[in-house]
Each structure stands twice: as C-alpha cells, then as structure tokens.
Amino acid sequence: MTSPTTVPSIRLTGGVPIPQFGFGVFGIEPDRTADAVALALDAGYRHIDTAQMYRNEQGVGAGIKKSGVPREEVFVTTKLANDAQGHDNAITALEGSLRRLGTDYVDLYLIHWPLPAKDRYVKTWQAFDEILKAGKARAIGVSNFSPAHLDRLAGETGAVPSVNQIELHPYLQQAELRRYHEEHGIATEAWSPIAQGEVLGDEVVTRIAAAHGRTAAQVVLRWHLALGHIVFPKSSSPERIRENIDVFGFALSDEDMRALGGLDRGRRTGPDPETFDG
Ligand SMILES: NC(=O)c1ccc[n+]([C@@H]2O[C@H](COP(=O)([O-])OP(=O)(O)OC[C@H]3O[C@@H](n4cnc5c(N)ncnc54)[C@H](OP(=O)(O)O)[C@@H]3O)[C@@H](O)[C@H]2O)c1
Secondary structure (H helix, E strand, C coil): CCCHHHCCEEECCCCCEEECECEECCCCCHHHHHHHHHHHHHCCCCEEECCHHHCCHHHHHHHHHHHCCCHHHCEEEEEECHHHCCHHHHHHHHHHHHHHHCCCCEEEEEECCCCCCCCCHHHHHHHHHHHHHCCCEEEEEEECCCHHHHHHHHHHHCCCCCEEEEECECCECCHHHHHHHHHHCCEEEEECCCHHHHHHHCHHHHHHHHHHCCCHHHHHHHHHHHCCCEECCCCCCHHHHHHHHCCCCCCCCHHHHHHHHCCCCCCCCCCCCCCCCC
C-alpha cells in the first residue's frame, strides 16, 4: 500500500488542494465500481475521477462508504453530461450527481466537453460559477477546452476555470495548451495518461522501465508527475491499481525526461474536441 501522505497535492486557484494522483473510473461497470473504488482507497488513493456519463457515480459513493475513509478525506470530481449543458440543466444535473454520490458537495465539477457546435458552454459556465458560490462544488473547471474556448469563457464571464482536463500522454504532449494553462494559472489534468495502454510497448518507455526496475506504466505516470500534471489512471485489476500508484519511490533522470519528451506524435486515442458534438 502507498501511504496517502506520500501523494503530493497541487493547490488550485481558490486554494483548494487536489491530490496529484487519483483513480479514474471511466469504463468500470456500474456494479463493479464500488469494489474498485474501495480497493483503490485501501491502496492509498484519495482522489476519484468520475462523470455523469460514466453511469457509475452511485458506485463511487458506495465505494467511499464501504472503504471507511471519511468523505472529507477523498477528493471527488464529476463532470456534467453533454446533453445537460445550459444554465438550469447544469444545476439540476449536479443535484442528481450529489444524490447518486451520497454527498452534499463535490470537490470539483467539470464541463465534460466544450461541444462548440452547440454553443452552450458560456451559459453553462455561468451556472458553474453560481454552484461554486453556493458551496456545492469546492472548485470548478472544464475538460477538453482549447485556448480559444478558454479565452471566450474568461472574456464573457470573468471566471477562469481552475482545471482543464485534457487528453495528454507521451504520444500527445499538448505543448501549446500546457503553456496556456501555465500562463493563466489553470491546473493541467491528463486523461488517458497511459494512452489506454498504447504507449506501454514503446521501446523508449520499456528501455527506461528496465533501467529503473519499474513497469512501463509506472515510468509514464512518473513522467506526468515530473511535469506537474494531475493523473488518474483507470484499471479494473487490483494488481494494476496498486502498481499504478506505486510511483513515489523513484525518479526519472533529465535524459529519461528528454527521451520521453521526444515521443510526441500528436496521436489522439479519443475524439477531437473541436469537432466532437457529443
Ligand atoms: N475528460 C474526458 O473527456 C476523459 C476522457 C477519457 C478518460 N477520462 C478520465 O481519465 C481516466 C483515465 O483514462 P482512460 O481510462 O481513458 O485511460 P488510461 O488510464 O490511460 O488507460 C486505461 C487502460 O490501461 C490499462 N491499464 C491500466 N493500468 C495498467 C498497467 N499498469 N499496465 C497495463 N495496462 C494498464 C487498463 O486496463 P485494465 O483495466 O485491464 O487494467 C485500461 O485498459 C478515466 O478513467 C477517466 O476518469 C476523461
């Protein structure tokens, strides 16, 4: 087990600390989620990333209860479903999440996708600001937003998201977007941090893993942490859930970081946010 105290936290704008390492539950069957979450909490995770569209928020809530870890010690993120964008819908949808999660607040509420063709994200963001002020979310942010979408939010509402959760891994390094985040005080969350397993057979990754006596997944996750990204790899396997968080006992050299930095090829595993319409 990894002690939760060895996982560093990052302070979001507004002052809320977020554990830099968490557990993603996309694709975990609703009826298996409670066990997976309880196991992850037992292994030292204190940050769970779910979404309304994953249909497993109820399992997340049940898993936290089952683990015996107090609710306030777990950082819980959920995301607004694409079909619930718009001011009133975003507020009603959060009430549903809170009911399913069995809690009266989330730590972070995200707009899941910008859906530019639908053009509802600015109105949705105004509701998010109200949700923040009402204390139903400790922090608010977005996911899959480009610099143009972020500029528009700030320009039209004055409220800057504390987080942008984006697809990010060695094959898709998103340099321009990460620079934008740094300049605007937005924390970078990396989804599909191991590219759903695609990068694990890369010979650069396996060579570095062998040199450190670590697994390929641990090397890639360590690379993210060194760059300051917040990560939450998903696994349904108890062994891999434990393996993934066991990344705090080694460090990558500058040369390792340079070699991993050279793997960028602009390859997405998921949809392109500019064209994805939900
Ligand atoms: N905001 C968004 O639009 C968005 C989109 C996608 C994902 N996410 C979030 O990001 C989280 C992580 O992304 P993801 O689930 O897409 O991909 P990921 O974490 O990069 O990869 C998960 C895949 O890798 C396998 N895996 C996990 N650990 C492994 C290890 N140590 N060795 C070998 N294989 C391993 C898993 O299989 P097993 O389960 O069999 O171990 C699973 O097939 C999601 O759960 C979700 O919370 C957000």
